[in-house]
Amino acid sequence: MEVSYKWLQEFIELPESPEEVGKLLTATGLEVEGIEKIDAVPGGLAGVVIGEVLTCAKHPDADKLSLTTVDVGAEQPLPIVCGAPNVAAGQKVVVALVGATLHPSSGEPFQIKKAKIRGAASEGMICAEDEIGLGTSHAGIIVLDPNGPVSQLPNGTPAARYFNLESDYQIAIGLTPNRIDAASHYGTARDLKAVLKRPLRLPVVDAFAVANTDLTLDVRVEDTTACPRYTGVTLSGLTVGESPDWLKQRLLSIGLNPINNIVDVTNYVCHDLGQPLHAFDADKIAGRQVIVKTLPEGTPFVTLDGVERKLTATDLMICDAEKPMCIAGVFGGQYSGVSAQTTSIFLESAYFSPTSVRKTAQHHGLKTDASFRFERGIDPNITVFALKRAALLIQQVAGGVVSSEVTDLYPAPIEPFQVPVRYRNIDRLIGIKIDHPEIHRILEALDIQAEEKTAEGFLAIVPPYRVDVTREADVIEEILRIYGLDNVPLSVNLAADSLSEFPKTDPDQWQSRVGQLMAANGFYEILTLSLTRPAYNDAIRSSLPGEDVTLLNPLSEELSVMRQTLLFSALETLLYNLNRRQKDLKTFEFGKVYHKVKLEDSTTKYVERMRMSLAIIGNQQPESWLQKSQPVAFHDLATAVQRVLNLFRVKAYDTQPADPTLFQYGLTYVVNKKPLVSLGLVNPKLTKLVDLKQPVFYADFDWQALLKLASPKVRYEEVSRFPEVRRDLSLVLDKAVSFEQISKLARQTERKLLRSLNVFDVYEGENLGADKKAYSVSFMLQDTAQTLTDVTIDKTMQRLMTAFEQELGAVIRK
Numbered sequence: 170m171e172v173s174y175k176w177l178q179e180f181i182e183l184p185e186s187p188e189e190v191g192k193l194l195t196a197t198g199l200e201v202e203g204i205e206k207i208d209a210v211p212g213g214l215a216g217v218v219i220g221e222v223l224t225c226a227k228h229p230d231a232d233k234l235s236l237t238t239v240d241v242g243a244e245q246p247l248p249i250v251c252g253a254p255n256v257a258a259g260q261k262v263v264v265a266l267v268g269a270t271l272h273p274s275s276g277e278p279f280q281i282k283k284a285k286i287r288g289a290a291s292e293g294m295i296c297a298e299d300e301i302g303l304g305t306s307h308a309g310i311i312v313l314d315p316n317g318p319v320s321q322l323p324n325g326t327p328a329a330r331y332f333n334l335e336s337d338y339q340i341a342i343g344l345t346p347n348r349i350d351a352a353s354h355y356g357t358a359r360d361l362k363a364v365l366k367r368p369l370r371l372p373v374v375d376a377f378a379v380a381n382t383d384l385t386l387d388v389r390v391e392d393t394t395a396c397p398r399y400t401g402v403t404l405s406g407l408t409v410g411e412s413p414d415w416l417k418q419r420l421l422s423i424g425l426n427p428i429n430n431i432v433d434v435t436n437y438v439c440h441d442l443g444q445p446l447h448a449f450d451a452d453k454i455a456g457r458q459v460i461v462k463t464l465p466e467g468t469p470f471v472t473l474d475g476v477e478r479k480l481t482a483t484d485l486m487i488c489d490a491e492k493p494m495c496i497a498g499v500f501g502g503q504y505s506g507v508s509a510q511t512t513s514i515f516l517e518s519a520y521f522s523p524t525s526v527r528k529t530a531q532h533h534g535l536k537t538d539a540s541f542r543f544e545r546g547i548d549p550n551i552t553v554f555a556l557k558r559a560a561l562l563i564q565q566v567a568g569g570v571v572s573s574e575v576t577d578l579y580p581a582p583i584e585p586f587q588v589p590v591r592y593r594n595i596d597r598l599i600g601i602k603i604d605h606p607e608i609h610r611i612l613e614a615l616d617i618q619a620e621e622k623t624a625e626g627f628l629a630i631v632p633p634y635r636v637d638v639t640r641e642a643d644v645i646e647e648i649l650r651i652y653g654l655d656n657v658p659l660s661v662n663l664a665a666d667s668l669s670e671f672p673k674t675d676p677d678q679w680q681s682r683v684g685q686l687m688a689a690n691g692f693y694e695i696l697t698l699s700l701t702r703p704a705y706n707d708a709i710r711s712s713l714p715g716e717d718v719t720l721l722n723p724l725s726e727e728l729s730v731m732r733q734t735l736l737f738s739a740l741e742t743l744l745y746n747l748n749r750r751q752k753d754l755k756t757f758e759f760g761k762v763y764h765k766v767k768l769e770d771s772t773t774k775y776v777e778r779m780r781m782s783l784a785i786i787g788n789q790q791p792e793s794w795l796q797k798s799q800p801v802a803f804h805d806l807a808t809a810v811q812r813v814l815n816l817f818r819v820k821a822y823d824t825q826p827a828d829p830t831l832f833q834y835g836l837t838y839v840v841n842k843k844p845l846v847s848l849g850l851v852n853p854k855l856t857k858l859v860d861l862k863q864p865v866f867y868a869d870f871d872w873q874a875l876l877k878l879a880s881p882k883v884r885y886e887e888v889s890r891f892p893e894v895r896r897d898l899s900l901v902l903d904k905a906v907s908f909e910q911i912s913k914l915a916r917q918t919e920r921k922l923l924r925s926l927n928v929f930d931v932y933e934g935e936n937l938g939a940d941k942k943a944y945s946v947s948f949m950l951q952d953t954a955q956t957l958t959d960v961t962i963d964k965t966m967q968r969l970m971t972a973f974e975q976e977l978g979a980v981i982r983k
Contacts, residue, residue: 172357173207173422174338176441180358180369187338190361194342197360198650199351203341207422209334210302212278216269217301217328218242219319225251225258230287239264239295242325250284250291255309261319263301263311263328265294274299303332337422347637349545353443363614363651372441374557380570384451384513388576391462395485395525396497398579399461400552402560403451405513407431407569416566430566431507431514434559436538443547444518444555445539449487449494449505451513456490459515464493471503472496472535484529485521498526498543500535513572516563518556520549520583523636548634549583583633590644591626598645600657611651617644674879676779679817680759683781686816690809692755692783697738699761700728705737708858712830715764718775731763735782736831736851736867740859743786747863753787755809759872781870783809783848786863803835803850806866810848813870814838818880819845824909831855832867840878846870893924893951896966898973899982900944901937906977911946918972922957922965924949943982 174187183190191201206213220241228234228250235256238246241264249264256262265271265281271294272278284291298304298311313319313331322331329335342357350356355371362369384403390396412420412433420427423440427433435446449459466482470493480486485497494505498521507514527544530536553575560571596602609619609627617638618630631638638644649657684694703726706717713733723729732738735758746754763777785806788798814822819840827835827849835849848868856865900911908928915926930945937943950957950965973979 170342170344170352171423172340172342172354172440173419174340175335176337176354176419176422177340177358177361180355180371181361181365181367182370183361187340191340193361193364194340194357196650196653196655197364198345199348199357199360200343201340202343205339205341207337207339209329209336209418211272212270212302213336214301214327214329214332214334216266216281217271217296218264218266219313219322219324219326219328219331220247220262220264220295221324222256222258222260222262222295225256228287228289230289234287234289236289237295239293240324241266241293242323247292248290249293249295250286250289251295251310253295253297253310255312256295259315260310261313261315263296263313265296265301267292271296271300272302274302274305301328337418339422339424346545349542349547349636350443350634352542352545353440355442359615360651363611364653366610366614372558374554374561377557377561378571379574380572382573384572386451386454386457386459386515386573386576388459388578389461390578391460392485393580395463395522396461396519397522397581397583398520398549398552398577400518400556400575400577400579401459401515402556402571402575403513403515403573404560404563404569405451405572407512407514407563407567409507409509409511409567413566429507429509431511431563434562434566435516437562438555438559439538439542442551442555442558443542444551445498445542445547446555446559447487447495447501447517447539448507449515449517450507450511451515452511453505454489454494454515455492458490459517460488460490461497461519462486462488464488468493470496473501473503473506475503478533481529481532483525484532485525487517496529496533496535497521499530499533499540500537513569514563516556516559518552518559520547520552546634546636548632549579550633553577585633586629586631586635586639588629588631588639588641588644589626590629590641593625594641595645595648598642599649599652603648603652607652608648611648612644615647615651617647674876676876679876679879682816683813684757684759686812687757687783687809690755690812692757692809695739695742695756695758697735697742697758697760698728699731699763701730701732701737702727703730705858706730706733708855709734709736709830712828713764715766715776718763718765732760733762733764734831735760735762735780735869736855737859739782739784739867740851740856740861740865743784743865744859744861747786747861753791755785756783758782779872781813781872781875783868783870785809785866800864801866803848803866806848806868807836810838810846810868813875814846817875817878818883819875819878824907831869840874843874844871845874845878889951889953891952891954891956893949894957894962896948896950896962897929898946898948898966898970900946900973900977901941901980901982902944902977904933904940904942906979908944910977911944911973914972914976915948915969918969919950919965922950922952922961924951 177183187204191204195201218241220239222237222239223246224238226236228236233252235251237249237251237256239249240246267281267283270278270280281294295310297307299307319331344352351360358369384405388401390399409429409431412427412430416433416437417427419437420433425436431448435448439445463482463484464480464486468480469477470480471477486493487495487497495501521543523544523546526540530540530544612619616632619627620630621628629644638647718731720729739756742756743754759781761777762780765773765775768774785801789801789805792798822838822840824836824838827837827847831852832849833852837847838845846868851865851867912926915923926946926948928944928946932943950962970981
């Protein structure tokens with residue numbers, strides 16, 4: 170967004186330079202991205218001043234030249250040779266000093282230099298209007314009226330000041346979407362008012378008067394949701410033409426091209442006060458009716474750019490008794506706008522729903538100054554003021570009179586926001602304690618009133634145009650940006666605070682952490698389609714939680730249902746890589762699975778859950794001279810699964826056999842009686858289904874259940890000063906007894922001293938007997954309070970052996 174420095178000065182006194190103003194705006198949150206000088210005429214009359222001709226005599230060697238001395242406010246008058254026939258002593262003239270670059274009305278710019286003309290020194294030039302770009306006349310020099318305004322100006326005054334052609338500055342502001350309140354010179358000046366503690370100068374509309382009611386229109390709003398407020402007035406007796414120079418210069422200073430005096434005024438007020446306006450040719454309004462309503466889907470409408478557009482049923486339109494005239498808040502129509510033949514207008518100033526305007530602008534791909542403001546939320550309480558301001562300006566530049574009363578349809582006024590604010594939260598979020606009177610001064614300067622004041626806080630009454638200030642944190646932000654972030658000292662220990670509650674577990678953060686862990690262990694992430702073959706789901710139907718989600722219009726039969734498992738996505742990816750001679754693979758994937766279930770009331774519920782899968786195939790490591798390659802085994806996958814669980818600090822879980830439909834063998838880890846992860850060797854029937862002939866080890870995590878178990882807490886303990894003691898046992902057990910049963914029983918029997926246990930050998934043979942196996946198990950014992958004695962160790966091991974014998978039927982080999 171661009172604002173004009175001189176235009177801002179109409180709202181607030183600004184002795185500060187444009188650069189200083191830019192710094193102030195940036196400090197308040199209106200980041201200035203650049204400042205560009207705008208000259209009213211090329212060169213800005215730099216180096217051109219007002220002078221007084223003291224003496225004038227004929228040049229002795231040239232009949233058409235005169236020798237003059239000119240006072241330009243310097244210590245000595247300047248000798249200047251002048252060829253103009255009308256130069257004379259006592260005149261107030263326009264003088265270009267040595268070094269000045271002039272931009273004539275025609276021809277190339279040229280620089281003034283010291284010279285000798287026919288032997289006479291000349292240190293400047295007395296200028297004609299065409300020589301400085303102020304006109305086309307070259308009949309003589311510019312002679313200023315000595316009794317006019319120049320009489321109040323000392324010699325040496327810049328000519329740009331006399332001609333009111335001082336340079337302006339275009340300030341480019343990177344306006345964020347939440348600060349639409351500042352999308353005008355008035356809105357920008359409000360921030361300067363608060364930070365500089367200076368009053369605003371608002372335009373005066375007291376001169377607005379209704380001359381007659383000869384052009385009264387019937388105005389109706391049928392959709393008050395999309396148009397909460399609609400105001401308008403008519404003017405007649407207008408003359409459409411070129412705008413005056415001051416108006417054109419204002420628009421050019423912010424990058425807008427002048428069109429005609431009526432349209433230019435509406436654009437001017439839009440950027441002046443932030444209220445978009447639209448002018449309709451009143452003679453083209455059929456039936457003298459203005460109706461704000463929607464039209465049937467597909468209604469054709471030709472916009473101002475000559476394009477025919479098909480309206481949607483939600484597009485709000487400004488219509489007359491017969492036809493649509495304008496897309497409300499977005500774009501005017503080709504046949505209802507102001508033209509050179511227009512003599513009377515209906516001037517509209519309204520508040521349209523941001524949602525309605527945004528939908529329409531997005532659908533039609535139209536972005537205008539009006540839609541930019543309406544779709545973010547303008548001030549609903551400035552419509553009448555802006556209307557009167559525009560009407561007065563139109564009368565000033567195009568003549569005419571007001572020919573109707575102001576129509577103001579506002580059935581449900583928009584109320585201010587009420588936000589409770591506590592002083593302790595202000596101090597906490599800003600980081601320092603600000604005096605309460607200063608807090609209220611800042612808020613009042615921003616038009617935010619404080620009511621129901623107590624020692625603890627107050628109720629902030631926020632005007633509707635501040636659509637971004639609806640919470641306590643927003644009010645505190647307003648206080649801070651005006652108080653000045655630079656005025657808040659940095660503490661030694663930097664910290665951040667917030668009034669918002671954030672989830673303790675961030676799924677995206679955990680997904681990133683797990684992805685990094687897997688990548689660090691040689692896994693590649695894959696991303697696959699959620700669509701799959703019906704045959705895949707049919708192959709594991711008995712293990713699925715519900716019915717398939719079928720596409721109504723599938724692209725092909727092979728991709729006609731949503732997947733219920735990530736397994737086949739992983740298998741197809743492995744096959745794709747194997748066919749390209751990539752044999753040793755480790756993959757992981759995060760993805761959703763889908764199913765539907767029938768509820769008791771015969772309705773259908775669609776369910777989608779997030780899963781994570783791991784898959785490994787081939788060898789543990791590439792072939793090397795250092796060691797032989799070994800094919801991957803179950804424990805390679807189990808190690809990867811354990812690393813994930815360790816990351817989430819999941820320590821306690823039960824195990825049970827994995828689903829035989831999916832796995833030839835494997836385990837399911839269960840937490841709180843719910844499956845957390847299943848892992849094992851994929852059933853060969855399933856690998857054959859995708860033409861995969863190699864064994865695949867696969868793990869499937871319930872990602873949502875895993876997130877619920879995530880713990881951010883870490884407990885650190887000092888390394889014990891007392892040593893660990895190892896004892897080994899050889900247990901002969903039935904083959905049906907798993908190591909998990911041994912581990913669980915051991916930890917239940919000895920909770921204090923047992924630190925860990927591990928199987929270091931498993932033996933099966935004829936000398937043990939049928940259906941028997943021997944586990945060689947090591948037990949690590951440690952007391953954190955004292956060194957273990959042999960007596961304590963022996964008692965502990967005896968309790969363990971007794972438990973194994975009684976509970977598991979173990980035979981202890983001694």
